[in-house]
Amino acid sequence: MADSALEALDDMPWEQLTSALGQHPAKELRRALRGLVVKGEAATEKDCSPLFDLLAPATGPGLSVATAALPLVVTLACDPAMGARATLVQLLVSLSRTEAAAEPDLVDAGWHEARRRRRPRILALLADPRPDVRREALDLVEDVGVLLERWRAETDPAVRLPVLLALGTAAACSTDAAAVDRVRALVAEVLRSDGPVMRVAAVHAWAAFDPEAPVRELDLLVEVLSDPTVRQHVEEIWYAPDVDGALTREDVISWTAFLFEDAPQTALSFVVRLLGVARRNGDALLCRAALDQGWRLLVVQPSAVSSLLPLASALLADPDDGVRLRAAHLLAVLGSRAAPYADELAALLDDPGEDEFLEGTVGDHARWALTRMGDQRALPELVERLYAPYRGQYSRGYAVADPHLPEVEDVLTPLRAHAEVLLPAVRQLLRDEGRGGVLTCPFLRILTAWGQAAAPALPEVVALLDDARYSLYAVDALVAMGPAAASAEPAVRGCTVLDHPGNHHHVAWAAWRLGGDRDAALRAIGAAVLTEDGPLYGPVHLLGDFGPAAAYCADRVRHVMDHGGAWVRLRAAVTLWSVTGQPEPSVSVLEAYFPPIAEGGDTFGHFLDALLALARIGTVSPSARTVLRRVRASDRWLSTYRDYRAVLQDETIRSAIDEVLALP
Numbered sequence: 282m283a284d285s286a287l288e289a290l291d292d293m294p295w296e297q298l299t300s301a302l303g304q305h306p307a308k309e310l311r312r313a314l315r316g317l318v319v320k321g322e323a324a325t326e327k328d329c330s331p332l333f334d335l336l337a338p339a340t341g342p343g344l345s346v347a348t349a350a351l352p353l354v355v356t357l358a359c360d361p362a363m364g365a366r367a368t369l370v371q372l373l374v375s376l377s378r379t380e381a382a383a384e385p386d387l388v389d390a391g392w393h394e395a396r397r398r399r400r401p402r403i404l405a406l407l408a409d410p411r412p413d414v415r416r417e418a419l420d421l422v423e424d425v426g427v428l429l430e431r432w433r434a435e436t437d438p439a440v441r442l443p444v445l446l447a448l449g450t451a452a453a454c455s456t457d458a459a460a461v462d463r464v465r466a467l468v469a470e471v472l473r474s475d476g477p478v479m480r481v482a483a484v485h486a487w488a489a490f491d492p493e494a495p496v497r498e499l500d501l502l503v504e505v506l507s508d509p510t511v512r513q514h515v516e517e518i519w520y521a522p523d524v525d526g527a528l529t530r531e532d533v534i535s536w537t538a539f540l541f542e543d544a545p546q547t548a549l550s551f552v553v554r555l556l557g558v559a560r561r562n563g564d565a566l567l568c569r570a571a572l573d574q575g576w577r578l579l580v581v582q583p584s585a586v587s588s589l590l591p592l593a594s595a596l597l598a599d600p601d602d603g604v605r606l607r608a609a610h611l612l613a614v615l616g617s618r619a620a621p622y623a624d625e626l627a628a629l630l631d632d633p634g635e636d637e638f639l640e641g642t643v644g645d646h647a648r649w650a651l652t653r654m655g656d657q658r659a660l661p662e663l664v665e666r667l668y669a670p671y672r673g674q675y676s677r678g679y680a681v682a683d684p685h686l687p688e689v690e691d692v693l694t695p696l697r698a699h700a701e702v703l704l705p706a707v708r709q710l711l712r713d714e715g716r717g718g719v720l721t722c723p724f725l726r727i728l729t730a731w732g733q734a735a736a737p738a739l740p741e742v743v744a745l746l747d748d749a750r751y752s753l754y755a756v757d758a759l760v761a762m763g764p765a766a767a768s769a770e771p772a773v774r775g776c777t778v779l780d781h782p783g784n785h786h787h788v789a790w791a792a793w794r795l796g797g798d799r800d801a802a803l804r805a806i807g808a809a810v811l812t813e814d815g816p817l818y819g820p821v822h823l824l825g826d827f828g829p830a831a832a833y834c835a836d837r838v839r840h841v842m843d844h845g846g847a848w849v850r851l852r853a854a855v856t857l858w859s860v861t862g863q864p865e866p867s868v869s870v871l872e873a874y875f876p877p878i879a880e881g882g883d884t885f886g887h888f889l890d891a892l893l894a895l896a897r898i899g900t901v902s903p904s905a906r907t908v909l910r911r912v913r914a915s916d917r918w919l920s921t922y923r924d925y926r927a928v929l930q931d932e933t934i935r936s937a938i939d940e941v942l943a944l945p
Contacts, residue, residue: 286318286360289353310335310346317357317365324365332372345389347376355399358414359406370406370417377421407431415440419447420522425460432467438518439527442482445471446521449486461490472498477505478514481533488540495540496547503551506534507558507567531570538574545582552578556592565601569636572596572607576684579611580927584916590615594622602634605643610684613650614925616932620654627651627658640670640679641686652692660699664706667692671719681924689720691929693727700734711741716748725754729761736765743769746776753778756791770795782809786820794826803827811837816846818853825856832860842870847887855894864900871895872905879911883921885934892937901944909938 313331317324358369406418428448435441452464471483487494512530519528541548552575559568579585596608612619632643651659667689679685728735742758745751759766774792778784793802813819818841824831842853854867874891920930
């Protein structure tokens with residue numbers, strides 16, 4: 282076989298492939314393929330890796346590299362003396378998917394014929410002596426009839442289960458009603474007569490073409506997946522496409538939870554029931570898996586709070602570190618709603634428990650939970666603990682969809698009332714690591730949010746004015762400090778800013794706010810608004826601070842409001858009201874951002890800006906009130922985030938809605 286493979290390699294049209302391969306020289310592909318042939322039985326997955334980069338993306342109307350390489354790849358995949366056969370079958374799957382997903386005019390004209398001619402050899406892989414090759418080859422077949430034949434012939438449970446899953450996928454794609462009926466009858470029979478793991482797999486297969494199947498079989502899914510004796514059997518036979526190795530029971534729980542995506546109440550019941558069994562049995566792994574699914578459900582479904590909150594609170598005393606960490610994180614996200622459990626959380630402040638896949642300690646998450654409740658027991662060492670993950674490095678590593686520690690700003694910004702206690706640590710960090718510190722800008726934004734309460738940090742902030750990386754953040758912090766920062770006005774006027782005109786306008790505005798020349802600032806900012814074109818139209822957002830003194834710019838501001846992008850229009854609307862004293866047309870422009878959210882839109886940033894602007898103007902129309910009440914009553918987080926920030930942003934927006942609805 283090696284000699285014939287080498288001959289096939291030499292026969293490939295290398296001169297034409299040189300141009301077809303583009304940035305990858307043909308010699309790289311030739312070297313990779315020859316290396317596989319020569320290594321033969323000793324070839325490994327690593328030897329195949331370059332081929333995925335060289336072949337899979339290669340589509341085009343001319344000679345397709347995939348078409349040229351297909352005969353040799355099929356030959357090697359079918360060769361019993363080839364060591365990396367399963368990986369080569371994965372490569373065939375990758376090539377087929379790439380060509381199937383490409384636009385028709387980008388697929389080489391010879392691809393489909395080349396694949397048709399090799400179909401018998403490809404189908405033969407389904408009966409290969411090696412189970413791993415048979416499993417990988419399933420992704421090359423979409424024909425229900427072929428898969429049913431394989432099901433009848435297959436005896437290895439670790440291949441039968443993937444065949445069953447493949448049948449479900451094939452039935453979902455089939456237009457042959459009779460073929461779908463045969464698959465339906467098969468999965469129904471498996472549900473009646475097979476073992477527990479295969480029955481769960483049958484539900485997954487059925488769900489591919491009947492989304493109601495998992496809802497009907499909820500009792501079965503809970504019973505099997507909560508049974509600790511099933512775990513080992515899952516890891517012996519549950520293989521899935523594109524996943525290396527067998528799945529664990531916890532993996533299958535995660536996959537199963539996704540089956541309830543369109544049935545949120547059933548999804549919640551699935552999680553709650555698994556947690557109940559896990560607590561009774563002391564099954565920590567099941568408890569972790571169920572909490573993970575509960576967390577993913579919580580960040581998209583506010584109504585899940587009432588069910589998950591008491592369960593999570595009861596798990597704060599669980600002996601497993603990973604369970605306690607997840608429970609503490611969930612309670613932290615829920616903030617004041619978890620206040621009844623503050624004492625239990627306070628008892629965990631020094632808990633060093635960790636989870637190998639998640640960020641932080643149990644104590645870290647418990648401390649954050651207490652800050653969300655305004656509990657002063659969280660304050661000692663809070664800043665130091667927040668800074669700890671960054672010390673000596675410039676980033677953190679975590680999966681956004683998993684529970685993870687919050688950003689420092691998200692913790693400290695709401696704690697303005699405790700600034701006196703927290704400022705010494707913030708100031709010390711700014712002194713020690715301000716220049717080049719990974720959290721210098723976040724700390725400056727926190728001080729800005731704290732406003733006058735941050736005034737004791739004046740020296741540390743002024744010290745950063747000569748560094749263009751931080752100067753504008755420092756300027757904003759000084760302005761927020763108010764009269765207490767007036768002594769910094771000369772330093773602000775001479776600060777170092779990035780070389781952009783808008784930054785100089787910002788500095789002129791800040792110098793005035795700190796007691797400098799108001800008229801000079803107005804002239805500079807007004808001239809910029811009158812002369813600069815889109816998309817920003819100058820510092821229109823700063824002009825509103827001058828009130829009626831800037832009325833001579835009103836026509837230009839109205840033009841900006843009518844023609845600017847969303848960000849500019851919102852700010853121009855506020856400025857127009859400020860300089861004219863007239864609510865209209867600003868109010869109408871701002872209220873136009875409400876209906877899209879009521880209809881399910883997700884432009885929450887503009888929505889919040891419009892709410893805050895209306896609160897400043899102090900009036901809202903009856904029709905806008907009706908729309909805001911609809912938004913307020915919706916069962917969704919008013920956020921596009923899918924982690925703890927979903928709840929935080931939702932809280933901010935709902936508070937702003939309440940403020941607008943309270944207007945006279």
